[in-house]
Amino acid sequence: MAIHEKSLIDPANLVTTDKLVVEGIDVSGHWNTMILPRTWTDYDPDFAKVIQQYPGGENVHRCWQCGSCTNSCTMYAINTDFNPRYWIYLTNLGYKSELIKDKDIIWQCVSCNKCTNICPKDVRPEGVMKALAHWLEDEGLTPKTRSTMFDAEFTRQCIERGRIEDSEVLFTFLKETKQDVNALVRKGWLGILVQRMNNLDLLRQGRIGAFLARLPITQSIKMGLSLVFKPRTKSWGTTGEVLKAYVEEQKRLAHEKMKAAHA
């Protein structure tokens, strides 16, 4: 393997002494920092098999650690701790305790697919990120992330009606994540968004004619109506139920395979 665990150089594993003599040679000064030797036994050789049972994780074993995923990663550019290559390495090694250190950021993958686009081994790292995030939740290592909550509400509407409705997704999500909608409207971005959509600045400038001419009437009526009469696919029939049953069955099968991987 091309890279070593980051934990080797965690502060806890570094020993710095003021004066150090090794085999009769004085190495005090710049060379006196040593990495503690470690014995590592808590790896899980079947961990990759577990991740492979999660949708998106199927190809994780194919990685040869070229680093193209991390190099192209949108999130890595923002936060260098967000390192898909490293997490894939740890998965294949079965080094869960090291992976868990990054549990609070793995879900942040924005699915831009730069990694999956460039990966020479078709590992599909974007899918692996989702698989890892779901595993962390299933193990109770992280609470349900906002991303998962958003996905769940979106999917619920799809299964139920065949379509989603923008405002319902937005407001249900804000409510479930306990965000103060009133504050967002009164002094946050949501209020400004509504003001700008309705060109209220024109009113303030006294440009009444322009204000009236630019009222987004069609859009307001359409969005208002769909709040009351939810968009619906009329022919949806039993499709939602069939899909729901399929997903439940697939999850049951995956769970059995995971248990078998550990048996």
Place this chain on the structure above:
Amino acid sequence: MSKVAYYPGCALEGSGGPYDRSTKAIVKELGLEMTELDDWNCCGAMEVKNVHPMLQTYMSARNMAIASEKMGCDTVMAPCNGCYHNLKKAEYECATSAESMQTVQDLAKKADDPVYQGDVRTVHLLEWLMEELGPEGIKAKVKSSLRGIKIANYYGCMYTRPRQIFPEKDQGPGSESSYKPHFMDDLLAAAGAVNVDFPLKTACCGGAHTLSDSDTSTQLVLNLLQAAEESGAEVIATECPTCHSGLEMHQIRAETEFGIKTKVKVVYFTQLLGLALGLSARKVALHENVSDSIDFLHEKGVV
């Protein structure tokens, strides 16, 4: 000529209303023909696949099956990058995996839905316009030039990545490039705009987490807005309702959360094309955008 089913999708039915109206307006003005996909369903967007990927594959395939089995169409046209991407992905998935195709067909029979046969293709609105008219065809129909307004063309993620699901791209002259897409540039240049050299054409706006990880999205959008302004752009042209709404929302959040104001306008490419075809600002629903570009376009003599 292809027989085209128009698939607007949930975003164009909701917050992306101006994109829907301007798409219909230019298609009519250009003399093209399309029929709205009969009783379509959501493609699954970016969320459903995280619950289970087959949900997305099936929901997308169901739309294609309606187009071919119920309407006799050979092409589905989607202006939304998310819809376009998901239908292309389902097409790729079913064409390359007999198991996926079997599952899709079994589910369709169980749910009494039209059965997908893999005999329909999906194109983005940009591709359809390039196929039917191209820059020359647009140029011939321009009534009022875009007068050299400076545009950064923003394509986002889902239009080009992963390239595996877009086998028709990167096929040499005339085809779209997945690394440096140019169809929108070509069409808007034909309408009289000046395209700036915008390095973040296919960078990510954080759309998948626009609400669940807002600060990240704001940072990503701010990169786009500032890079566009640095490139000399007055307008960012969009071709995806999620990107468009994300840019509008996070341009505001960049002000409220980071205190950074940008003035570049965000406009759907269909609205710009429509103006060049002589349609009114109202007809292309310019007044329904959050980003107010009317005063600027008026000043430039485009509106």
